[in-house]
Amino acid sequence: MVSYCACTEFMRDEPFYRRMLSNWPNLQAGLADRDAHIQFWSYEFKVHGSCSNYVPKIYLRKALDLKDKIDIFQALKAHRVVAGAAYQRSAFETAIKNRIGTTAFAMSCINKNGTKILYEITICTDAANAIPCSQRNHMSKDNCGKGNIKFE
Numbered sequence: 001m002v003s004y005c006a007c008t009e010f011m012r013d014e015p016f017y018r019r020m021l022s023n024w025p026n027l028q029a030g031l032a033d034r035d036a037h038i039q040f041w042s043y044e045f046k047v048h049g050s051c052s053n054y055v056p057k058i059y060l061r062k063a064l065d066l067k068d069k070i071d072i073f074q075a076l077k078a079h080r081v082v083a084g085a086a087y088q089r090s091a092f093e094t095a096i097k098n099r100i101g102t103t104a105f106a107m108s109c110i111n112k113n114g115t116k117i118l119y120e121i122t123i124c125t126d127a128a129n130a131i132p133c134s135q136r137n138h139m140s141k142d143n144c145g146k147g148n149i150k151f152e
Contacts, residue, residue, distance in 0.1 A: 024060075026041075044063075045060065070123060076096075089146050092118075096123075101130065106120075106141040107120070108143055
């Protein structure tokens with residue numbers, strides 16, 4: 001059962017649901033598990049968007065629009081940081097700083113057999129742009145360090 005009802009209503013908008021599914025899926029759920037994806041987006045709204053002035057559909061649409069605007073994958077690709085290889089943290093920093101204008105972001109890694117694997121890049125934003133993150137929210141998630149980081 002979906003816990004946050006406001007998200008179930010707008011997910012009847014099939015084109016928006018497909019956009020969410022292709023851009024921000026719940027990676028722990030199968031593509032056909034609609035309820036699991038809606039629960040995930042409900043959670044993301046509850047944690048990150050509920051203090052905004054937006055209803056869930058507008059908040060999530062703005063999040064997708066920011067994702068498209070910032071386009072981290074394109075920024076990395078433009079600096080020849082591509083999946084399948086390992087890079088120094090500075091390579092990620094240069095690519096992202098050139099895109100968002102700051103190095104105020106966090107990189108989260110997982111350790112797999114002694115290799116640091118990039119798991120997530122967190123960028124703080126306001127309604128329209130990347131902004132510096134507070135130390136409390138940003139640096140606590142940054143665990144990749146300065147050495148080689150594999151980008152899968």
